[in-house]
Amino acid sequence: MRWKGRRVSTNVEDRRGGGGAKAGGISILGLVVAFVAWKFFGVDPQQAYQATKQVTSQSQVAETQGLDHPTAEQQEAMDFVGTVLADTEDTWTQVFQQQLNSQYVPPKLVLFSGVVNSGCGTAQSAMGPFYCPTDQKVYIDTSFFKLMHQQMGISGEKNTTELARRDQAGDFAQAYVVAHEVGHHLQTLLGISEQVQKARNQANKVQSNQLSVRQELQADCFAGIWANRTQQRTQFLEQGDIEEAMDAAQKIGDDYLQKRATGQVVPDSFTHGTSQQRMQWFQTGLKSGNISDCDTFNQTI
Ligand SMILES: [Zn+2]
Incomplete structure (x- = not known):
């Protein structure tokens, strides 16, 4: 994926480093780790809140400032996330104007390491990226990106020509994660999250999970629209990028996670969709670029 030289968003808050952040006890860590094994990432707002609430009571978190002297690697992570966020801003500003006749209000994105205070409570880095609707911020833990990078790097190594771009392995998959979280922000802006929450409160467990x-899946479709629009505007896609995202979707689909966790799939407890469903909806957004094609609530998924 090509990303250097484009606009970098000013909506990134760097809260990495500085130390001073102390997590709760081991049992809480265990809880969070179990939670991550189950979700890996893409924690929906309510679940993020539930999980963070349990951590909050036993955690003391000192707000950290941005890094005073970032390493080249840390600066690059900042620039990368800022560029992807800027791409989502350009995409959704355009789509809101053209398709919804309204103005897009972008989210802030908080980069953190260790523990962070959010409007939805205190979050551990092990939880993975999440969106908090209360403060309308996307929270990204850079060590999670490193983990993804390692995973994608290994699985994305297809042949010797691929070795040349090994450093970049996982870039697009990481960008896709940011775009997916911004998708949850769109759902908040459009009132979709609120409607879903109301409906879930009156539904049984199976319906609620569905x-x-x-x-x-709608957030995945929105991520597809971001890829479509950004490609039109910047030609940022490189060979293998979409496969990389699909590979990521494959690894993070609920069925894959559940197989890894328990050895069998239990469809009724799915909350993120199967790998197949996630790929399909990302592709739908990618091909269409039209927000009206992402109505996952009134179509067969
Ligand atoms: Zn999600």
Whole structure:
């Protein structure tokens, strides 16, 4: 994926480093780790809140400032995330004007390491990226990106020509994660999250999970629209990028995670959709570029 030399968003808050952040006890860590094994990432707002609430009571978090002297690697992570966020801003400003006749209000993105205070409570880095609707911020833990990078780097190594771009392995998959979280912000702006929450409160557990799946798949479809628009504007895609995202979707689909966790798939407890469903909806957004094609609530998923 090509990303250097484009506009970098000013909506990134760097809260990495500085130390001073102390997590709760081991049992809480265990809880969070179990939670991550189950979700890996893409935690929906309510779940993020539930999980963070349990951590909050036993955590003391000192707000950290941005890094005073970032390493080249840390600066690059900042620039990368800022560029992807700027791409989502350009995409959704345009789509809101053209298709919804309204003005897009972008989210802030908080980069953190260790523990962070959010409007939805205190979050551990092990939880993975999440969106908090209360403060309308996307939270990204850079160590999670490193983990993804390692995973994608290994699985993305297809042949010797691929070795040349090994450093970049996982870039597009990381960008896709940011775009997916911004998708949840769109759902908040459009009132979709609120409607889903209301419906879930009145639904049984199975129906409630299905609504959550539809909400997650819509965020994937929105991420597809971001890829479509950004490609039109900047030609940023390189060979293998889409496969990389699909590979990521494959690894993060609920069925894959559940197989890894328990050895069997339990469809009714899906909250993010299967790998197949996630790929399909990302592709739908990518091909169409039209927000009306992402109505996952009124279509067969
Ligand atoms: Zn999600």
